[in-house]
Amino acid sequence: MKKHDYIKYLAAGVFFLMMLADGQLTRFLEKWTQDNYIASAHLLLIALLCGAKYLPKNFLITTALVIGCLYDVYYVGVIGIYTVAFPLIVWIMYILQNTLYQNVFTMFFGMIIFVTSLEVVTLGVQLLFKIASVSTSFFVSRFLAPTLLLNIILFILLVVPFMKLFKDE
Numbered sequence: 001m002k003k004h005d006y007i008k009y010l011a012a013g014v015f016f017l018m019m020l021a022d023g024q025l026t027r028f029l030e031k032w033t034q035d036n037y038i039a040s041a042h043l044l045l046i047a048l049l050c051g052a053k054y055l056p057k058n059f060l061i062t063t064a065l066v067i068g069c070l071y072d073v074y075y076v077g078v079i080g081i082y083t084v085a086f087p088l089i090v091w092i093m094y095i096l097q098n099t100l101y102q103n104v105f106t107m108f109f110g111m112i113i114f115v116t117s118l119e120v121v122t123l124g125v126q127l128l129f130k131i132a133s134v135s136t137s138f139f140v141s142r143f144l145a146p147t148l149l150l151n152i153i154l155f156i157l158l159v160v161p162f163m164k165l166f167k168d169e
Helices: 003-032 043-051 057-076 081-095 104-128 136-166
Strands: none
Touching (some): 003 043, 003 057, 043 057, 057 081, 081 104
């Protein structure tokens, strides 16, 4: 059996594990900072970014939809926010594929844009439906900045292993 025959099944399992690791790492860091800062890990988003270079579009969008639904059920309690956000971001990754995957630096800045977009859009939806209440200054200084810093570190550590994992050779 060639690697490309089973890479999709491996990728789906990796995405699921990254979803679970996101929550665990985020909760650990919240406790470590004594709830002063909230750094939300986005290992799943980094894995999706790396996977979008090598995996088929329909497979990854469908996987993002399923993982987004599980993410909503497990973390938010309201189905729809991440169920729409993850496939939408993956779709945008494929639209920007020629620009995004030129080198690791364009992927890095793409990751920053995707993490920021995900956080702003999901917060906007939560504010719209009164699921959450947060001030702009708190969101930027205590949530978005630590989240970006954490995900920059995670990207630097994980981009090469993820790219090697999903590469079809």
